[in-house]
Amino acid sequence: GKGDLKGAIVIKRTIQKAAVLGSGVMGAGIAALLANSGISVLLLDIVPEDVPANETQHPVSKGNKLVRNRLSKDAIKRILHQGPAAFTSKRNVERVKTGNMEDDIAQLQEMDWIIEAVVENLEVKKNLFQVVEKYKGADTLVSTNTSGISIHSMVKERTKEFKSHFLGTHFFNPPRYMKLLEIIPHTETLPDVISLIKSFSENTLGKGPVVAADTPNFIANRIGTFGLLSTVHHMLESEWSIGEVDSLTGVLIGRPKSATFRTLDIVGLDTLLYVTKNHSNEIRGREAEVLQPPPFMEKMREKGWLGSKSKQGFYKKV
Numbered sequence: 001g002k003g004d005l006k007g008a009i010v011i012k013r014t015i016q017k018a019a020v021l022g023s024g025v026m027g028a029g030i031a032a033l034l035a036n037s038g039i040s041v042l043l044l045d046i047v048p049e050d051v052p053a054n055e056t057q058h059p060v061s062k063g064n065k066l067v068r069n070r071l072s073k074d075a076i077k078r079i080l081h082q083g084p085a086a087f088t089s090k091r092n093v094e095r096v097k098t099g100n101m102e103d104d105i106a107q108l109q110e111m112d113w114i115i116e117a118v119v120e121n122l123e124v125k126k127n128l129f130q131v132v133e134k135y136k137g138a139d140t141l142v143s144t145n146t147s148g149i150s151i152h153s154m155v156k157e158r159t160k161e162f163k164s165h166f167l168g169t170h171f172f173n174p175p176r177y178m179k180l181l182e183i184i185p186h187t188e189t190l191p192d193v194i195s196l197i198k199s200f201s202e203n204t205l206g207k208g209p210v211v212a213a214d215t216p217n218f219i220a221n222r223i224g225t226f227g228l229l230s231t232v233h234h235m236l237e238s239e240w241s242i243g244e245v246d247s248l249t250g251v252l253i254g255r256p257k258s259a260t261f262r263t264l265d266i267v268g269l270d271t272l273l274y275v276t277k278n279h280s281n282e283i284r285g286r287e288a289e290v291l292q293p294p295p296f297m298e299k300m301r302e303k304g305w306l307g308s309k310s311k312q313g314f315y316k317k318v
């Protein structure tokens with residue numbers, strides 16, 4: 001049980017209860033994936049917009065105006081509307097309880113695994129882990145779903161115990177269908193923690209886990225963002241249309257219809273633009289040049305044309 005080995009490092013053997021922090025595109029999908037595998041899930045987001053800022057005293061949401069547009073109580077509705085449906089049965093829907101970071105944070109104490117899936121921003125994630133450290137159980141595993149921010153930099157200031165139970169678990173979109181899971185250990189992550197997540201993701205979640213080093217954008221997004229932005233630059237030079245590019249990179253070469261821009265609409269343009277900036281000083285030269293998004297993408301973001309999560313993206317929402 002918990003707390004009966006004071007001072008000793010305690011390692012979990014099973015995962016039955018999980019919390020997912022952030023109920024956006026990925027958090028919602030990950031919550032449904034876990035529920036489909038029989039796990040009880042607590043899905044938390046920041047407080048809704050309609051709560052005046054001065055009434056929110058919690059360190060997480062206080063003054064955090066970054067993304068306050070998603071009501072946690074609407075999360076299930078949103079997951080159900082994610083097509084194709086993320087849940088495999090109605091019963092699984094009931095395994096997910098939703099809440100918010102202010103009222104429900106104390107429940108983190110009981111969790112076997114906490115998965116962070118908030119906005120791709122180092123400062124937001126760092127602040128969140130500082131709070132999670134205070135509330136989590138001694139043996140609770142904590143992971144981040146970051147697309148490519150340094151695992152090390154997020155938890156530099158956390159305790160040794162926190163770091164030993166911390167790692168990156170990068171799910172792909174949509175989590176129910178994408179097999180790949182990148183596992184990114186911290187230099188201090190305990191080997192037993194890595195092997196538990198590896199076997200759990202493989203045997204219980206049905207994923208194909210790959211262990212990646214803590215380098216910018218890890219493996220898939222390091223290659224993926226380069227490929228995607230190269231395509232966009234070529235498109236502009238050659239004056240192709242969005243639809244032409246989707247055909248050329250999709251059906252015409254035997255890939256799914258959703259090839260380039262339809263996929264981007266599912267990912268979210270805001271998230272893509274954050275990920276292209278995850279290169280710090282380690283990426284230089286031609287790769288860094290290609291990763292510079294063209295101005296029209298920044299303009300779309302300014303207008304809020306983010307893709308499926310807004311009303312407009314490269315395609316109009318149907």
Ligand code: NAD
Nearest residue numbers: 022023024025026045046070117118119120146147173267
């Ligand atoms: P999103 O914008 O859809 O959702 C982010 C959610 O986090 C929002 O609901 C927001 O209200 C919430 N949030 C922000 N700050 C918070 C806080 N302090 N506490 C609790 N909730 C908070 O973003 P997303 O696409 O789901 O991305 C989430 C993470 O997953 C990012 O790190 C992203 O890079 C990564 N990721 C995204 C994709 C993708 O295809 N979109 C794929 C893999 C990984």
